[in-house]
């Protein structure tokens with residue numbers, strides 16, 4: 001751990017960490033109550049009885065840039081190198097529900113992910129990738145329904161029935177208001193859309209993970225581990241309440257909720273955090289919502305190594321950080337993992353750095369012994385005590401969210417954002433003062449950094465996408481698109497599930513921008529109330 005203050009050390013959540021823990025750390029500690037068996041309530045030891053002894057985690061590298069053609073090539077490469085799941089990054093215009101030729105999209109097309117304007121692009125993105133064999137995660141939030149439906153339509157074209165599709169949409173708009181920023185609609189209609197997605201998936205795509213309730217972005221914005229899990233689980237509670245209020249039984253959607261956390265270099269507290277999060281969620285689902293299906297109680301999660309801990313200085317050192325972070329995720333029992341590329345603090349990963357990032361996971365999975373036994377830290381005085389401590393800190397924060405009226409009301413008060421900003425400020429101060437050591441940045445620096453040639457996205461991509469859109473609009477049946485969009489607007493004004501008319505519109509080759517504009521017209525846009 002890189003932070004010191006006299007002889008007392010503190011975890012990233014600000015909890016004291018003792019130089020030595022002994023049996024007294026676990027006074028009154030009941031393993032049956034706190035741990036249970038692996039794969040059994042309260043799931044502290046992991047969600048599956050055999051964990052990695054039965055099957056390694058999914059190696060799921062987040063990737064996508066430029067056009068569908070370029071991103072497809074990167075996916076094919078990752079598959080050839082042994083990745084076991086896909087994870088699609090979309091560009092900002094797609095994430096905000098704008099077409100590539102919209103004025104607001106200028107300069108952003110294909111930059112932080114792939115540009116998807118219509119079913120035509122989606123078909124290219126998954127060309128040659130059998131959707132019945134691969135599970136695909138899509139980091140898409142406000143327009144999550146659109147991308148899911150286009151994925152289903154591509155599956156239909158490949159002859160893959162929707163019941164066989166497996167994957168995840170991020171679809172977590174609450175954390176967009178708190179930390180990530182790609183929201184479109186106000187909370188009310190956003191949550192209605194989430195409930196529509198849960199219902200649609202239950203009926204049509206039953207193996208799909210309908211949401212990835214994410215703490216990662218809060219952590220990147222400065223949240224401590226305790227804040228990260230507290231605010232994420234509080235968002236989870238808000239989604240469950242929404243779906244129950246929309247008439248669903250908790251066991252009809254609970255098994256398909258999933259989560260997404262960060263993994264930092266502070267291994268011990270991260271392992272404690274993952275274990276605590278599983279225990280809290282299992283208890284919430286059982287006690288507050290009365291879930292009976294054990295799958296509803298299981299907190300299954302994806303992990304990404306902490307991008308914010310990577311440095312632009314001496315970037316190769318990031319390979320070491322990522323290995324440590326990845327190890328923490330595995331010791332914490334993750335289901336799926338993205339290990340960052342060492343150059344991600346500078347630019348888009350190159351082919352080589354993306355391959356090295358995947359190799360890091362393969363070393364963890366096949367060269368170490370951490371997959372040979374389940375939850376190896378169980379019973380450790382230090383880690384069990386830290387698990388209890390992080391759990392208590394997170395529960396206290398969740399109570400404060402409840403006191404404000406739940407996650408949505410707390411967001412409207414600016415509570416989570418304010419807490420995270422205070423934590424980020426503390427980290428910045430500690431780094432500036434040198435109290436927090438960052439190798440290569442405030443210690444062990446080089447006089448001159450070696451030059452580095454980053455991968456850049458070709459700016460011509462924007463014009464290419466605009467041409468594709470012009471062609472699409474000329475070729476398609478405009479009257480059919482207008483009629484489908486009118487039906488979508490009508491559903492949005494009423495209570496009918498919007499996904500069915502939305503699918504018709506997308507099949508008729510309505511664009512992402514057109515579909516989102518139709519919804520913006522009915523639901524309006526979210527304007528944050530800034531709290532200082």
Ligand SMILES: C[C@H](C(=O)O)C(=O)SCCNC(=O)CCNC(=O)[C@H](O)C(C)(C)COP(=O)(O)OP(=O)(O)OC[C@H]1O[C@@H](n2cnc3c(N)ncnc32)[C@H](O)[C@@H]1OP(=O)(O)O
Pocket residue numbers: 048049050051052053054055058060062085087089135137139167168170180207209212216217258259260300301302304335336
């Ligand atoms: C920063 C950036 C940005 O801001 O832009 C981002 O957001 S990037 C964000 C990127 N996000 C992501 O990539 C999210 C990824 N999330 C996911 O993949 C999912 O939501 C997940 C966390 C639930 C993991 O799903 P998965 O399919 O990879 O893994 P699962 O654990 O579900 O395992 C797949 C199947 O194998 C079975 N299985 C697995 N392990 C075992 C075992 N030991 N014993 C028996 N069965 C097992 C599971 O039951 C399941 O089958 P069955 O289903 O039949 O039970």
